[in-house]
């Protein structure tokens with residue numbers, strides 16, 4: 001075995017459509033600014049459904065499309081930064097809901113690179129003999145968005161998608177990376193309780209600002225933009241390095257749907273046209289780790305992705321994490 005077969009994907013579309021005009025009720029902004037700076041016209045948000053629930057709905061769709069019964073699943077890899085519980089993992093709850101009880105289940109916290117990290121990990125376990133792995137990427141970013149911050153609340157959205165993957169002898173290459181020095185540019189601090197014995201608490205510098213609000217995403221948009229426009233082309237080239245293949249061999253790139261301007265600038269750096277990219281950010285917004293599999297599911301259902309193609313996934317986000325996969329499907 002050298003590669004991965006994506007047997008099927010599935011997704012869940014949250015019920016609320018939030019337009020740019022709707023956001024003007026929360027912050028001083030306008031449709032034209034949001035469209036031209038981000039490429040987003042509207043996004044989807046949950047109406048109270050937990051992250052594990054939207055992940056489960058996506059997982060059930062992927063299982064059904066692939067004709068996989070829950071007892072065939074050897075491992076569940078969840079990816080989320082907006083899980084409902086400190087513990088257990090979202091993947092554990094999804095396992096309960098779909099009836100895949102007994103197999104290992106855990107979440108990866110790699111932000112918007114989560115699906116790429118998950119695929120890479122699935123590849124490793126499939127190489128060791130596993131037969132079918134379920135990757136579930138679900139995000140309820142609306143629960144950790146500061147709707148008083150106009151520079152970030154216009155970007156984030158909710159969504160979920162899943163993939164059932166199996167071993168294959170097709171081409172597969174990957175690259176993963178992370179630079180913790182950049183963590184200060186995109187993060188959400190957790191509220192942690194104090195305990196009754198705390199006396200003169202120790203202040204440890206962690207490079208975030210002490211006055212930042214807790215439990216919401218904080219972003220330095222310009223720094224993230226600079227990082228992302230480099231990360232996208234660099235990860236693709238790093239994944240291809242030493243394989244004998246080039247960008248020209250890739251039929252379609254499905255990038256993390258962060259911002260259309262990031263993708264357009266990165267495309268120029270990579271020396272390819274926008275026709276090599278699939279994007280759905282205009283109606284989905286940025287759904288962190290769910291964005292790549294969600295875009296894949298849409299491209300697949302529209303016949304844009306089909307067997308025989310070489311596709312590339314590239315992700316980048318908080319951490320700062322980054323990664324890419326190039327694979328034949």
Ligand SMILES: CC(C)(COP(=O)(O)OP(=O)(O)OC[C@H]1O[C@@H](n2cnc3c(N)ncnc32)[C@H](O)[C@@H]1OP(=O)(O)O)[C@@H](O)C(=O)NCCC(=O)NCCS
Pocket residue numbers: 028029030033034037038112150151152154155219220221222224225228258259262286316317318
């Ligand atoms: C967030 C982002 C869209 C902001 O765009 P930008 O061109 O850098 O905008 P700036 O922050 O320079 O702000 C320009 C002006 O627009 C204003 N502005 C910011 N958000 C606004 C909004 N939603 N509506 C209207 N005006 C806004 C700013 O206040 C500023 O006004 P000023 O010039 O009077 O001070 C851009 O930095 C970006 O896309 N960054 C990457 C974010 C991302 O993709 N994150 C997820 C990665 S996984």
